[in-house]
Amino acid sequence: MKTQILMALALALFTLTGIGCDSSGSVKPSDEQNAFASVAGLGDMAGDDESFAKAFVAGSVPKNRKDYSERGYEVAGEATFDGDTATVPVKIFGGVHATSGGEKRGGKPSAVSQTEQIWTLIRVDDKWKIKDAPLS
Template identity: 60%
Template sequence: MKLKRLLVIALSLWLVPLVGCGGSATVKLTEEQNAFASVEGLGDLAGDDAMFASAFVAGAAPENRKDYGERGYQVAGVPTFDGDSVTVPVKIFGGVYSTSSRDGRRSKASSVTETEQLWTLQRVDGHWKLKDAPLG
Protein backbone atom coordinates (compact mmCIF):
# COMPACT_ATOMS: atom_id res chain seq x y z
CA MET A 1 0.00 0.00 0.00
CA LYS A 2 2.84 2.36 0.88
CA LEU A 3 4.63 1.60 -2.38
CA LYS A 4 1.47 2.38 -4.39
CA ARG A 5 1.09 5.71 -2.60
CA LEU A 6 4.75 6.59 -3.24
CA LEU A 7 4.33 5.76 -6.93
CA VAL A 8 1.28 8.02 -7.18
CA ILE A 9 3.15 10.88 -5.50
CA ALA A 10 6.22 10.38 -7.71
CA LEU A 11 4.07 10.26 -10.85
CA SER A 12 2.23 13.40 -9.75
CA LEU A 13 5.47 15.27 -9.17
CA TRP A 14 6.73 14.18 -12.57
CA LEU A 15 3.54 15.24 -14.41
CA VAL A 16 3.07 18.65 -12.77
CA PRO A 17 5.95 20.31 -14.66
CA LEU A 18 4.67 18.82 -17.91
CA VAL A 19 1.09 19.99 -17.45
CA GLY A 20 1.78 23.08 -15.33
CA CYS A 21 0.18 26.44 -15.84
CA GLY A 22 2.48 27.70 -18.56
CA GLY A 23 4.51 29.85 -16.18
CA SER A 24 7.50 29.90 -18.47
CA ALA A 25 5.51 30.77 -21.58
CA THR A 26 5.82 34.33 -22.84
CA VAL A 27 2.56 36.14 -23.50
CA LYS A 28 2.66 38.30 -26.61
CA LEU A 29 0.34 41.26 -26.30
CA THR A 30 -1.26 42.67 -29.42
CA GLU A 31 -0.61 46.23 -30.55
CA GLU A 32 -4.15 47.08 -29.51
CA GLN A 33 -3.68 45.64 -25.99
CA ASN A 34 -0.45 47.58 -25.53
CA ALA A 35 -2.09 50.82 -26.62
CA PHE A 36 -5.11 50.17 -24.35
CA ALA A 37 -2.82 49.55 -21.36
CA SER A 38 -1.16 52.91 -21.94
CA VAL A 39 -4.57 54.60 -21.76
CA GLU A 40 -6.29 52.71 -18.96
CA GLY A 41 -3.34 52.77 -16.55
CA LEU A 42 -2.77 56.51 -16.69
CA GLY A 43 -4.69 57.31 -13.50
CA ASP A 44 -2.37 55.07 -11.48
CA LEU A 45 0.75 56.54 -13.09
CA ALA A 46 -0.37 60.05 -12.15
CA GLY A 47 0.64 59.33 -8.55
CA ASP A 48 4.31 59.83 -9.42
CA ASP A 49 5.94 62.61 -11.47
CA ALA A 50 8.48 60.38 -13.21
CA MET A 51 6.04 57.56 -13.97
CA PHE A 52 3.47 60.01 -15.31
CA ALA A 53 6.04 61.70 -17.54
CA SER A 54 7.24 58.31 -18.82
CA ALA A 55 3.72 57.54 -20.10
CA PHE A 56 4.01 60.44 -22.54
CA VAL A 57 6.15 61.23 -25.55
CA ALA A 58 9.09 63.40 -24.44
CA GLY A 59 7.85 66.91 -23.65
CA ALA A 60 4.15 66.05 -23.99
CA ALA A 61 3.25 65.36 -20.33
CA PRO A 62 0.59 67.84 -19.14
CA GLU A 63 1.35 70.14 -16.22
CA ASN A 64 -1.89 69.22 -14.39
CA ARG A 65 -0.79 65.70 -13.34
CA LYS A 66 -3.03 65.79 -10.25
CA ASP A 67 -6.15 66.17 -12.43
CA TYR A 68 -5.24 62.96 -14.27
CA GLY A 69 -4.98 61.07 -10.97
CA GLU A 70 -8.55 62.02 -10.06
CA ARG A 71 -10.07 60.31 -13.07
CA GLY A 72 -10.46 56.87 -14.56
CA TYR A 73 -9.96 55.98 -18.20
CA GLN A 74 -11.52 53.36 -20.41
CA VAL A 75 -11.14 52.73 -24.12
CA ALA A 76 -14.56 53.54 -25.54
CA GLY A 77 -14.35 52.36 -29.11
CA VAL A 78 -12.21 51.09 -31.92
CA PRO A 79 -8.71 52.55 -32.22
CA THR A 80 -7.45 53.85 -35.56
CA PHE A 81 -3.90 52.72 -36.28
CA ASP A 82 -1.75 54.60 -38.77
CA GLY A 83 1.80 53.26 -38.69
CA ASP A 84 3.45 54.37 -35.45
CA SER A 85 0.43 56.44 -34.42
CA VAL A 86 -2.97 55.46 -33.05
CA THR A 87 -6.06 57.48 -32.17
CA VAL A 88 -8.21 56.04 -29.39
CA PRO A 89 -11.65 57.16 -28.16
CA VAL A 90 -11.38 57.35 -24.36
CA LYS A 91 -14.15 57.54 -21.78
CA ILE A 92 -13.01 59.73 -18.88
CA PHE A 93 -14.93 59.43 -15.65
CA GLY A 94 -14.85 60.52 -12.03
CA GLY A 95 -15.70 58.62 -8.89
CA VAL A 96 -12.14 57.37 -8.41
CA TYR A 97 -9.79 58.04 -5.53
CA SER A 98 -6.83 60.23 -6.39
CA THR A 99 -3.48 58.48 -6.53
CA SER A 100 -1.48 61.68 -6.73
CA SER A 101 -1.15 62.31 -2.99
CA ARG A 102 2.51 62.65 -1.92
CA ASP A 103 2.00 60.99 1.45
CA GLY A 104 0.16 58.01 -0.03
CA ARG A 105 -3.20 58.84 1.57
CA ARG A 106 -6.24 58.53 -0.60
CA SER A 107 -8.41 61.56 -1.04
CA LYS A 108 -12.17 61.48 -1.43
CA ALA A 109 -13.55 60.20 -4.71
CA SER A 110 -13.65 62.78 -7.47
CA SER A 111 -16.99 64.03 -8.72
CA VAL A 112 -15.82 64.72 -12.27
CA THR A 113 -18.53 64.27 -14.86
CA GLU A 114 -18.11 61.68 -17.59
CA THR A 115 -16.82 62.75 -20.97
CA GLU A 116 -15.27 61.19 -24.06
CA GLN A 117 -12.16 62.43 -25.82
CA LEU A 118 -9.89 61.28 -28.63
CA TRP A 119 -6.35 60.55 -27.46
CA THR A 120 -3.34 60.10 -29.71
CA LEU A 121 -0.52 57.71 -28.95
CA GLN A 122 2.79 57.29 -30.69
CA ARG A 123 5.08 54.26 -30.74
CA VAL A 124 8.47 55.16 -29.27
CA ASP A 125 11.13 52.45 -29.16
CA GLY A 126 8.47 49.76 -29.41
CA HIS A 127 6.25 51.19 -26.64
CA TRP A 128 3.01 53.15 -26.99
CA LYS A 129 3.26 56.57 -25.36
CA LEU A 130 0.63 59.27 -25.09
CA LYS A 131 1.14 62.21 -27.40
CA ASP A 132 -2.12 64.07 -26.79
CA ALA A 133 -4.49 63.19 -23.93
CA PRO A 134 -7.01 65.99 -23.33
CA LEU A 135 -9.33 65.69 -20.33
CA GLY A 136 -12.14 67.67 -21.83
Protein backbone atom coordinates in the same frame (compact mmCIF):
# COMPACT_ATOMS: atom_id res chain seq x y z
CA MET B 1 -15.40 48.10 -19.15
CA LYS B 2 -16.64 45.47 -21.62
CA THR B 3 -13.54 46.02 -23.76
CA GLN B 4 -11.25 45.43 -20.79
CA ILE B 5 -13.11 42.24 -19.85
CA LEU B 6 -12.94 40.98 -23.42
CA MET B 7 -9.23 41.79 -23.59
CA ALA B 8 -8.60 39.89 -20.35
CA LEU B 9 -10.55 36.89 -21.64
CA ALA B 10 -8.68 36.95 -24.94
CA LEU B 11 -5.35 37.14 -23.13
CA ALA B 12 -6.35 34.18 -20.96
CA LEU B 13 -7.39 32.23 -24.08
CA PHE B 14 -4.08 33.04 -25.80
CA THR B 15 -2.21 31.87 -22.72
CA LEU B 16 -4.09 28.57 -22.58
CA THR B 17 -3.90 27.82 -26.29
CA GLY B 18 -0.42 29.14 -27.01
CA ILE B 19 -1.72 31.60 -29.63
CA GLY B 20 0.43 34.71 -29.71
CA CYS B 21 3.42 33.02 -28.08
CA ASP B 22 6.96 33.65 -29.09
CA SER B 23 9.54 30.87 -29.32
CA SER B 24 10.03 30.88 -25.53
CA GLY B 25 6.32 30.21 -24.98
CA SER B 26 5.56 33.59 -23.40
CA VAL B 27 2.56 35.61 -24.51
CA LYS B 28 3.32 38.74 -26.49
CA PRO B 29 0.65 41.43 -26.13
CA SER B 30 -0.64 42.91 -29.35
CA ASP B 31 -0.14 46.55 -30.35
CA GLU B 32 -3.76 47.16 -29.46
CA GLN B 33 -3.36 45.64 -25.98
CA ASN B 34 -0.22 47.68 -25.33
CA ALA B 35 -1.88 50.91 -26.48
CA PHE B 36 -4.98 50.21 -24.38
CA ALA B 37 -2.81 49.52 -21.32
CA SER B 38 -1.21 52.95 -21.77
CA VAL B 39 -4.67 54.52 -21.60
CA ALA B 40 -6.17 52.46 -18.78
CA GLY B 41 -3.10 52.77 -16.55
CA LEU B 42 -2.74 56.54 -16.77
CA GLY B 43 -4.72 57.25 -13.59
CA ASP B 44 -2.32 55.12 -11.55
CA MET B 45 0.77 56.51 -13.28
CA ALA B 46 -0.43 60.05 -12.57
CA GLY B 47 0.19 59.46 -8.85
CA ASP B 48 3.92 59.92 -9.40
CA ASP B 49 5.77 62.61 -11.40
CA GLU B 50 8.29 60.20 -12.92
CA SER B 51 5.75 57.51 -13.89
CA PHE B 52 3.42 60.13 -15.34
CA ALA B 53 6.20 61.62 -17.45
CA LYS B 54 7.17 58.16 -18.78
CA ALA B 55 3.59 57.62 -20.03
CA PHE B 56 3.91 60.54 -22.45
CA VAL B 57 6.00 61.34 -25.51
CA ALA B 58 8.86 63.68 -24.57
CA GLY B 59 7.64 67.28 -24.62
CA SER B 60 3.97 66.31 -24.33
CA VAL B 61 3.63 65.84 -20.56
CA PRO B 62 0.68 67.90 -19.22
CA LYS B 63 1.49 70.23 -16.34
CA ASN B 64 -1.76 69.37 -14.51
CA ARG B 65 -0.78 65.85 -13.35
CA LYS B 66 -3.07 66.05 -10.32
CA ASP B 67 -6.12 66.45 -12.58
CA TYR B 68 -5.18 63.20 -14.34
CA SER B 69 -4.72 61.34 -11.05
CA GLU B 70 -8.29 62.13 -10.00
CA ARG B 71 -9.87 60.42 -12.98
CA GLY B 72 -10.23 56.96 -14.43
CA TYR B 73 -9.80 56.02 -18.08
CA GLU B 74 -11.03 53.27 -20.34
CA VAL B 75 -11.07 52.67 -24.06
CA ALA B 76 -14.53 53.57 -25.33
CA GLY B 77 -14.60 52.17 -28.85
CA GLU B 78 -12.50 51.21 -31.83
CA ALA B 79 -8.97 52.55 -31.96
CA THR B 80 -7.40 53.46 -35.28
CA PHE B 81 -3.81 52.39 -35.93
CA ASP B 82 -1.74 53.95 -38.70
CA GLY B 83 1.87 52.83 -38.48
CA ASP B 84 3.36 54.23 -35.29
CA THR B 85 0.32 56.41 -34.50
CA ALA B 86 -2.93 55.41 -32.84
CA THR B 87 -6.07 57.40 -32.13
CA VAL B 88 -8.13 56.01 -29.28
CA PRO B 89 -11.58 57.03 -28.04
CA VAL B 90 -11.27 57.31 -24.26
CA LYS B 91 -14.01 57.49 -21.65
CA ILE B 92 -12.87 59.74 -18.81
CA PHE B 93 -14.76 59.47 -15.57
CA GLY B 94 -14.61 60.96 -12.10
CA GLY B 95 -15.40 59.31 -8.83
CA VAL B 96 -11.92 57.89 -8.38
CA HIS B 97 -10.93 58.27 -4.74
CA ALA B 98 -7.95 60.55 -4.46
CA THR B 99 -5.81 61.46 -1.48
CA SER B 100 -3.22 64.17 -1.14
CA GLY B 101 -0.52 61.51 -1.69
CA GLY B 102 -1.90 60.68 -5.13
CA GLU B 103 -3.11 57.23 -4.10
CA LYS B 104 -6.54 56.03 -5.13
CA ARG B 105 -7.61 54.85 -1.67
CA GLY B 106 -9.58 56.80 0.88
CA GLY B 107 -10.27 60.49 0.52
CA LYS B 108 -13.20 61.97 -1.33
CA PRO B 109 -14.29 60.95 -4.81
CA SER B 110 -13.64 63.60 -7.41
CA ALA B 111 -16.67 65.46 -8.68
CA VAL B 112 -15.69 65.22 -12.34
CA SER B 113 -18.43 64.13 -14.70
CA GLN B 114 -17.98 61.55 -17.44
CA THR B 115 -16.77 62.65 -20.85
CA GLU B 116 -15.28 61.09 -23.94
CA GLN B 117 -12.21 62.33 -25.80
CA ILE B 118 -9.94 61.16 -28.60
CA TRP B 119 -6.35 60.59 -27.49
CA THR B 120 -3.33 60.23 -29.75
CA LEU B 121 -0.61 57.70 -28.98
CA ILE B 122 2.78 57.31 -30.65
CA ARG B 123 4.94 54.18 -30.66
CA VAL B 124 8.39 55.05 -29.29
CA ASP B 125 10.96 52.23 -29.08
CA ASP B 126 8.18 49.60 -29.30
CA LYS B 127 6.19 51.21 -26.45
CA TRP B 128 2.98 53.17 -26.88
CA LYS B 129 3.22 56.61 -25.30
CA ILE B 130 0.58 59.29 -25.10
CA LYS B 131 1.07 62.30 -27.37
CA ASP B 132 -2.20 64.11 -26.71
CA ALA B 133 -4.68 63.35 -23.92
CA PRO B 134 -7.28 66.08 -23.50
CA LEU B 135 -9.46 65.77 -20.41
CA SER B 136 -12.33 67.91 -21.73
